[in-house]
Amino acid sequence: MVRTxxxxxxxxxxxxxxxxxxxxxxxxxxxxxxxxxxxxxRRLEGTRILWGGVIVAARNLEDTTRLEILGYPLxxxxxxxxxxxxxxxxxxxxxxxxxxxxxxxxxxxxLTGPLAGTRSGQVGEATYTYPVVRVKAIHLWSQxxxxxxxxxxxxxxxxxxx
Numbered sequence: 001m002v003r004t005x006x007x008x009x010x011x012x013x014x015x016x017x018x019x020x021x022x023x024x025x026x027x028x029x030x031x032x033x034x035x036x037x038x039x040x041x042r043r044l045e046g047t048r049i050l051w052g053g054v055i056v057a058a059r060n061l062e063d064t065t066r067l068e069i070l071g072y073p074l075x076x077x078x079x080x081x082x083x084x085x086x087x088x089x090x091x092x093x094x095x096x097x098x099x100x101x102x103x104x105x106x107x108x109x110x111l112t113g114p115l116a117g118t119r120s121g122q123v124g125e126a127t128y129t130y131p132v133v134r135v136k137a138i139h140l141w142s143q144x145x146x147x148x149x150x151x152x153x154x155x156x157x158x159x160x161x162x
Contacts, residue, residue, distance in 0.1 A: 048114050056068040059100070069090055111133065
């Protein structure tokens with residue numbers, strides 16, 4: 001009985017950690033921000049980055065899916081910290097099709113890939129310069145709000161039958 005409970009607890013703990021992405025950060029310039037990618041676009045082109053944020057828009061094109069993302073700093077689990085000050089918007093270009101119903105406005109993503117220059121666009125009536133990332137790996141976060149509380153609870157219950 002004790003062994004069964006220990007195995008069940010281990011499985012719960014392992015499953016709870018399974019939703020964290022495991023990006024290879026070797027060779028990734030973790031210090032580069034979307035703002036720097038615009039101001040130093042020529043020097044930083046081709047640099048691998050790890051960024052995340054909230055999807056503002058998603059659009060399927062002929063051979064790619066383009067996500068417009070409002071960047072936020074990442075926490076230790078590589079999850080966007082939306083309580084922090086927002087960084088610059090950026091465009092993420094994914095080769096192939098992503099379901100825009102899943103990658104919808106308001107969803108959180110973390111991604112990695114090389115910088116591919118900049119692209120001009122509009123945010124409302126304003127002209128805007130976006131840094132562009134060619135997506136190599138992407139993680140779409142669960143729609144549940146983050147919490148600092150554990151996602152599992154242990155308890156002892158008593159059941160009376162009648």
